[in-house]
Amino acid sequence: MNIKAADVKKLRDKTGAGMLDCKNALVETNGDFQLAEKKLKELGLAAVAKRSGRATNNGRVFSRITSSKAALLELACETDFVARNKDFIALGDTLLNTIFQNDLTEINSELEDLVKELISTIKENMTLKRFSVMDIAENEAAADYIHGEGAIGVLVKIKAEDASVLSSDRIKEFLFDCALHIAAFNPLYLSEENVDADYLAEQKDIFINQVAALDKPANIVENIVKGKLNKHLSEICFLKQGFVKDDKSSVAAVLKALSKELGTKLEIVEYTYFRVGSED
Numbered sequence: 001m002n003i004k005a006a007d008v009k010k011l012r013d014k015t016g017a018g019m020l021d022c023k024n025a026l027v028e029t030n031g032d033f034q035l036a037e038k039k040l041k042e043l044g045l046a047a048v049a050k051r052s053g054r055a056t057n058n059g060r061v062f063s064r065i066t067s068s069k070a071a072l073l074e075l076a077c078e079t080d081f082v083a084r085n086k087d088f089i090a091l092g093d094t095l096l097n098t099i100f101q102n103d104l105t106e107i108n109s110e111l112e113d114l115v116k117e118l119i120s121t122i123k124e125n126m127t128l129k130r131f132s133v134m135d136i137a138e139n140e141a142a143a144d145y146i147h148g149e150g151a152i153g154v155l156v157k158i159k160a161e162d163a164s165v166l167s168s169d170r171i172k173e174f175l176f177d178c179a180l181h182i183a184a185f186n187p188l189y190l191s192e193e194n195v196d197a198d199y200l201a202e203q204k205d206i207f208i209n210q211v212a213a214l215d216k217p218a219n220i221v222e223n224i225v226k227g228k229l230n231k232h233l234s235e236i237c238f239l240k241q242g243f244v245k246d247d248k249s250s251v252a253a254v255l256k257a258l259s260k261e262l263g264t265k266l267e268i269v270e271y272t273y274f275r276v277g278s279e280d
Contacts, residue, residue, distance in 0.1 A: 015040045057277040058083045061153030062092035063144040070142040072155050073131035074274045078124050091118050105133055132272045139163040145179035154179045156271040162264035174258055181244035182271055188236040
């Protein structure tokens with residue numbers, strides 16, 4: 001049958017498929033636009049399966065914060081070119097919309113189908129790699145930081161005994177600086193209390209073995225090991241690290257000073273760090 005060029009263009013605009021693919025689909029379905037669109041989607045998804053083995057080491061991290069919830073999401077793709085594509089960026093926002101609207105806490109088929117729909121158009125493998133959601137109570141506030149074009153994303157949450165201070169510029173500035181700090185240094189733990197006990201024991205044994213050859217009294221060895229352990233914790237724990245804007249003061253010390261300044265107890269209670277192409 002005679003397929004009009006206008007119909008081919010309309011189908012191409014709707015699906016993003018090639019002109020020849022659109023014409024063939026219309027021919028095979030006797031000009032039925034909806035059937036042709038469905039056929040193209042099916043063909044697109046079949047092609048997706050062939051591409052599923054391709055590495056998705058590029059991508060973008062997205063964030064969103066509302067009064068009651070914050071989320072960080074990593075959408076992965078094969079090339080940095082696609083990571084900058086406006087449709088790819090729009091998909092990240094759509095995924096966050098779906099997560100917030102449906103109170104999702106894990107990847108489901110609805111989210112995966114949204115990704116597959118764009119794959120069938122762009123013809124590149126993509127993966128919703130992960131997302132994390134934070135609940136925000138009335139006496140809590142969160143800040144985010146996205147580095148560059150989404151290579152790194154951070155969420156950080158603070159808690160205050162007096163919730164009225166959370167809207168102050170001082171809190172907002174401090175929270176943003178904390179997010180910036182986490183993006184720069186990627187601490188492994190929030191505080192010493194969060195460090196795995198087995199990990200600490202292993203590190204202590206390593207330090208004991210390192211100083212064993214010094215032939216020092218037991219109490220001296222113990223102090224050296226304690227110093228090494230404290231130094232190590234200051235490198236891996238966010239609250240013990242030197243603050244990004246004043247490395248002579250720890251994050252905990254800056255937080256304590258801010259608590260005194262604002263007249264209420266403040267506590268950093270949670271953070272999330274995503275880096276594209278990494279499990280961090």
